[in-house]
Amino acid sequence: MKRGVYRTYRPGYPPAVTNSERSFFGHPGGLAILFLTEMWERFGYYGMRALLILYLTAAAAEGGLAMSTADAGAVYALFTSLVYFLGLPGGWIADRYLGQRKAVLFGGVLIALGYFAMAVPSMVAFYAGLGLVIAGTGLLKPNISAIVGQLYAAEDERRDAGFSLFYMGINLGAFLGPLVCSWLGEKVDWRTGFAAAGVGMCVGILVYMAGQRRLGDAGLRAAPAERPESSTLQLRQLALGAVLGGVALAGVAAAWGLGWLVPTAESISNAFGVFLILLVLVFFAWLFRTGNWTPTERGRLWAIVALFVAAAFFWGAYEQAGSSLNLFARNATDRTIGGWEFPAGWFQWVPALFVILLAPVFAWLWTRLGSRQPSSPVKFSLGLLSVGAGFLVMVAASVRSAGGAKVGVGWLLATYFFHVVGELCLSPVGLSTVTKLAPARVTGLMMGVWFLAAAVGNYLGGRVAGMYETVSLPTLFGIVAGTTLLAGIVLALASPRVRRLMGGVR
Numbered sequence: 001m002k003r004g005v006y007r008t009y010r011p012g013y014p015p016a017v018t019n020s021e022r023s024f025f026g027h028p029g030g031l032a033i034l035f036l037t038e039m040w041e042r043f044g045y046y047g048m049r050a051l052l053i054l055y056l057t058a059a060a061a062e063g064g065l066a067m068s069t070a071d072a073g074a075v076y077a078l079f080t081s082l083v084y085f086l087g088l089p090g091g092w093i094a095d096r097y098l099g100q101r102k103a104v105l106f107g108g109v110l111i112a113l114g115y116f117a118m119a120v121p122s123m124v125a126f127y128a129g130l131g132l133v134i135a136g137t138g139l140l141k142p143n144i145s146a147i148v149g150q151l152y153a154a155e156d157e158r159r160d161a162g163f164s165l166f167y168m169g170i171n172l173g174a175f176l177g178p179l180v181c182s183w184l185g186e187k188v189d190w191r192t193g194f195a196a197a198g199v200g201m202c203v204g205i206l207v208y209m210a211g212q213r214r215l216g217d218a219g220l221r222a223a224p225a226e227r228p229e230s231s232t233l234q235l236r237q238l239a240l241g242a243v244l245g246g247v248a249l250a251g252v253a254a255a256w257g258l259g260w261l262v263p264t265a266e267s268i269s270n271a272f273g274v275f276l277i278l279l280v281l282v283f284f285a286w287l288f289r290t291g292n293w294t295p296t297e298r299g300r301l302w303a304i305v306a307l308f309v310a311a312a313f314f315w316g317a318y319e320q321a322g323s324s325l326n327l328f329a330r331n332a333t334d335r336t337i338g339g340w341e342f343p344a345g346w347f348q349w350v351p352a353l354f355v356i357l358l359a360p361v362f363a364w365l366w367t368r369l370g371s372r373q374p375s376s377p378v379k380f381s382l383g384l385l386s387v388g389a390g391f392l393v394m395v396a397a398s399v400r401s402a403g404g405a406k407v408g409v410g411w412l413l414a415t416y417f418f419h420v421v422g423e424l425c426l427s428p429v430g431l432s433t434v435t436k437l438a439p440a441r442v443t444g445l446m447m448g449v450w451f452l453a454a455a456v457g458n459y460l461g462g463r464v465a466g467m468y469e470t471v472s473l474p475t476l477f478g479i480v481a482g483t484t485l486l487a488g489i490v491l492a493l494a495s496p497r498v499r500r501l502m503g504g505v506r
């Protein structure tokens with residue numbers, strides 16, 4: 001019997017099978033569309049981010065906003081944190097109302113408008129632009145990842161590899177964005193750099209629109225609830241709270257940008273930090289109380305909590321790439337090659353390049369190790385240890401740069417190498433582990449939780465960067481190194497317990 005000819009139609013048969021006629025490296029064709037869309041979105045984000053703190057702190061004569069590092073760190077922390085924080089309501093809005101497919105499209109449009117607004121020579125437009133990027137990324141980022149997951153049937157073994165390929169798209173964008181935008185922004189004009197980010201996002205939108213058919217019905221409907229009546233109501237209230245909180249915060253940010261709010265950048269950022277921590281506590285408390293979780297589901301939720309804390313610490317160190325390490329590149333690193341000084345932001349594409357080069361090595365390593373490979377909690381612990389090691393390198397570099405000396409490029413390169421090794425232990429595993437650990441009816445929400453960890457981390461990292469001029473650099477980097485190394489050791493010791501909580505998920 002010829003296979004395929006007598007294929008019977010089964011309702012609800014995974015779209016991965018029906019859409020596989022044009023495949024992408026052996027994956028569903030739709031992955032190519034999501035890969036390119038996310039690549040261009042990240043092109044814009046990392047391109048803009050490479051400029052952000054440099055633009056905020058540059059002197060007025062250089063076209064910058066001439067902020068103090070403390071203020072710039074506060075703005076940067078608030079912005080980069082909100083970008084991922086809004087992934088929480090963004091996931092929920094898609095689950096309940098828009099569907100993931102439309103959420104990605106609307107999000108992309110808001111983001112593109114945001115970058116173009118940042119390119120307009122007006123403070124109101126600049127802050128409105130930041131707000132649009134926050135809202136748009138909240139809609140796009142968690143939902144595009146959720147659609148990737150839906151390209152595969154639950155038991156499809158290609159799923160993890162699919163996420164890895166998607167991660168390549170992210171980093172290809174993160175590589176190209178700073179390359180183009182930093183050069184334009186630092187060497188030509190800041191606003192041209194922001195506009196280039198907007199052009200990138202527009203390309204992403206066009207690819208996404210043209211590729212709709214290849215996505216089949218992934219992301220068109222929310223995952224079917226197993227027990228719809230059990231928890232949706234309370235989850236709805238919870239998520240509504242998150243949306244209202246987000247709106248309130250966006251309002252505060254806008255009022256601040258318009259000068260209606262007298263408090264300083266720092267005090268607003270402080271208030272947001274308190275809010276964020278309270279929200280995380282309330283969120284998890286609510287989550288545990290709200291659903292009629294089975295004991296296995298409950299254990300898995302506890303495992304998510306442990307991984308959440310680890311991820312927040314990890315991103316708190318790692319995401320300083322765009323802030324404190326970007327400042328170190330500008331102020332304390334010798335960037336001349338053949339008499340030409342390359343843009344400070346060019347260091348921003350280094351981690352992405354390392355990811356692209358090292359990801360296949362890690363993929364090979366995990367496959368090679370097979371069932372002997374470390375469990376997710378151990379990988380998370382390795383991630384923390386490695387990012388901590390990277391900051392130890394920065395301690396040495398900053399000691400050498402004391403008194404205004406410029407150090408060689410090797411220091412930041414070595415730091416980023418450690419950071420990326422850490423990232424490859426933690427981030428791709430995290431994305432897929434959280435989706436697997438989450439009870440099916442809250443997958444969308446759990447994607448939001450993964451972004452919440454990134455939000456906490458970005459906040460912490462931004463605030464640390466704000467101390468760049470007030471605390472001596474070896475001390476500052478030393479504290480970051482110490483904290484992450486300690487967290488890594490604690491998690492390593494706790495990993496057998498966490499594994500038991502995971503109830504069979506690796």
Ligand code: PHE
Nearest residue numbers: 042084170174427450451454
């Ligand atoms: N490099 C990752 C990305 O841009 C960083 C990240 C991790 C962002 C987790 C959000 C959440 O996707």
